Amino acid sequence: MLRVHPGKGGEGGPGGSRVFPGDAEGTGVSEGCSPNPSPPPARTPSELGLSLRRLGQTLQDQLSALGPGTGSWVPPGAPRDPRPPEEADVVVVGGGVVGWSVAYWLKALEARRHGMRVLVVERDPTYSRASTVLSAGGIRQQFSLPENIHMSRFSASFLRNINVCGVIGGGMVSAQGGPALLSGCPLSPQEHLGVLNEPPVDIQFQPSGYLFLASPQDADGLEATVKVQREEGVQVTLLSPTQLKEKFPWIDTEDVAVASYGLEDEGWFDPWTLLTALRRKATSLGVLSCAGEVRGFVTSAEDLMAPQGRDLLSARIKRVHVYMQDSLEYQPVTCAIVVNAAGAWAGELLEAAGLPEALRHPPLPIQPRKRYIFSWHCHDGPGLSCPFLVDTTGAYFRREGIAGNYLGGMSPPEEEEPDPSDLSVDHNYFQEQVWPRLARRVPAFSSLRPGSSWAGYYDHNSFDRNGVVGPHPRLENLLVAAGFSGHGLQHAPAAGRAVAELVLKGRYETLDLSRLGWRRLVQGEPLVEGGVV
Structure with missing residues (x-):
């Protein structure tokens, strides 16, 4: 089962602090303690060096995130250069928990380290309107569809071992340096969010069911x-x-x-912690990000000619146009794959300029x-x-x-x-x-x-209140992971892995989410989830 982390989630909710006897006014002395306690043991040079490196990295992140003349806060780790690169192998549109999960899994599962350039584009870098951080943070197994149950079970297993970060000498270690407990976990140890020499992730899970x-x-x-x-x-x-x-x-x-x-494996946790943990890990694996909005596409339809009187059957996206914040300027990004993880605006994204009308059907019913x-x-x-x-x-x-x-x-x-x-x-x-x-x-x-x-x-998803996961039927290099209708946070680790497997291997391996694909939209056959809250 997922475990509670003591000392978290007090009166202030997620991230709140608890006051213990003897802690008032910073005295650090409680009843029954000696008035002259022995001094704490001296820290070793390696411990002191690690603390200084962490402090330096935190300061560097905060300063670089502010940037010159931005005038507003953005999350630590934001790039100094606000413009996206001119080329990327995969562009993930949407930097919420689903988008960052896709990006993380793409890098975690790639066959060759640094073999693929992944770019995440998020139009709200403060996350002030993001569905992820404004949710109630629940996770449950009680769904009516097997696919949703499988995703919940996968995510619970992932979160249970969230701090596992790698393999040393044939044994698994956690981000804290201790042994990792992976009993019952179907994931290999490198497929978690712990970052070596970084503070462990505490999602503040409350296992109340x-x-x-x-x-x-x-x-x-x-x-x-x-x-x-x-x-x-x-x-x-x-x-x-x-x-x-x-x-x-x-x-x-x-x-x-x-x-x-x-x-x-049911209860609730802190959504912001999971989002920042996914982003931190993905960034450490080489994922790039930028603050901007994808408002246009260039497709191969411009180079093709449909038979007279017939619609174009398919095309590929060649470039996305990323518009900078508070500007009419945009940066074209040439790409091989586009993942639509734009959440509530996933349907609107497929109405953007440059996508031929004939290739937009069936429409994505997400609002x-x-x-x-x-x-x-x-x-x-x-x-x-x-x-x-x-x-x-x-x-x-x-x-x-x-x-x-x-x-x-x-x-x-x-x-x-x-x-x-x-x-x-x-x-x-x-x-x-x-x-x-x-x-x-x-x-x-x-x-x-x-x-x-x-x-x-x-x-x-007004069609059947279920997520749409998988490749678009007419835009050959576009995949979608959106429309979860309120359970995207808890299913993000599983949905991200599923999309990454489609990109890298061309098939589902861990979870078969075929029934959540576009076919049901094309055929008009809803796959209704009865457990939407």
């Missing part, structure tokens, strides 16, 4: 889904209303016929859908055993830290979708829609203090 509640009319469907999950190796249990009340006394079980509770997340404090709310609860009404919540803080939300009906043109929050939605449903399910929430709130985007 997911709890799905079903009404009498939905009970049969939930039980059928659990049967599929168990066949795929998921550790999940069904609870009757009586068993549910015994395990979670704070739940009102009225109108609940059955519940499913994940026992392993941004705005989703709100609200936080609140409830002194008498559920404690440490609180799972990520999904109510019969679709409302959800989870614990945030350990001091009576929670966050949650609910997807609106199709006819009440909010305007996605900005990320403003409708606070009445919490007061009128979310809060009453949660207070009915958890009576303690009848009295709570609302906190902060924010909005983010689902990359909503």
